[in-house]
Amino acid sequence: MALRPNRPQSRADQLAERKAAEDNALLREVDDAVRQDQMKSAAKRFGIPVLAAVVAGLVGFGGYLLWHENSESSRETASEDLVRAIDTLGAGHNDAADKALAKVAQDASPGAEAAAQLLRAGIALEQGRKDEAVKLFNAVAGNSSVPAPYRDLATIRAVSANFDAMKPEDVIARLKPLAEPGDPWFGSAGELVGAAYLKQGKADLAGPLFASIAKDKDVPETLRSRARQMAGLLGVDAITDADTLVQQAAAAAANGAADAPAGAPSAQ
Secondary structure (H helix, E strand, C coil), X not given: CCCCCCCCCCHHXXXXXXXHHHHHHHHHHHHHHHHHCEECCCCCCCCCEECCCCHHHHXXXXXXXXXXXXXXXXXXXXXXXXXXXHHHHHCCXXXXXXXXXXXHHHHXXXXXXHHHHHHHHHHHHHCCCHHHHHHHHHHHHCCCCCCHHXXXXXXXXXXXXXXXXXXXXXXXXXXXXXXXXXCCCHHHHHHHHHXXXXXXXXXXXXXXXXXXXXXXXXXXXXXXXXXXXXXXXXXXXXXXXXXXXXXXXXXXXXXXHHHCCCCCCCCC
């Protein structure tokens, strides 16, 4: 049977394929960002998180977004400027990168502007300029011309960066719509909402929410593990596969014993 010759993709097909790749990349970035989040003194403070935006993660995020809406030459130019700014950031020249990103944000399309602002916010957080970072995150979150997934991510970043300074009811009001099972942001938003419930003394709401996060297989395992611990501290059973957990614990104990120095006393 004769094979059909390969036909070159149309511009519309190329853009559609790129859009699908960007969506997948965005979800991977969220997973990576969640894995970098930490809960400070979880047991002592019932899991009130201190979630830091890590520039390295945002560099990857910006890289995936830089081609968004680049069908016009002016947008392609802005994307190229964004690439150079990311390269500068990757080389550790944060101040120079920040200036370059500020210029990109002024002249770019909404998608490239959002990527530049998120990167600038990450730089500000790393340099201890929390108020400026929160302002930049909120600017993206409040920009109606930016696609909803970017606004949602910016909202979570803004709240996580400013969690300790916010009233718990404000945290809940901003993140509750995202803290629903099935939402792509359920794990990270739900963790913050659960911590806000605990600030309010509402363990009866926090416990089931942490348990729901722990049982959601679409949530990254590190976040599920934290949520499982929090649910247990609050007296809510969040274990769905006890046998697997027992096997994991036994394997960890065996690895610890194998790594112990020769002659060390064994537990009796």
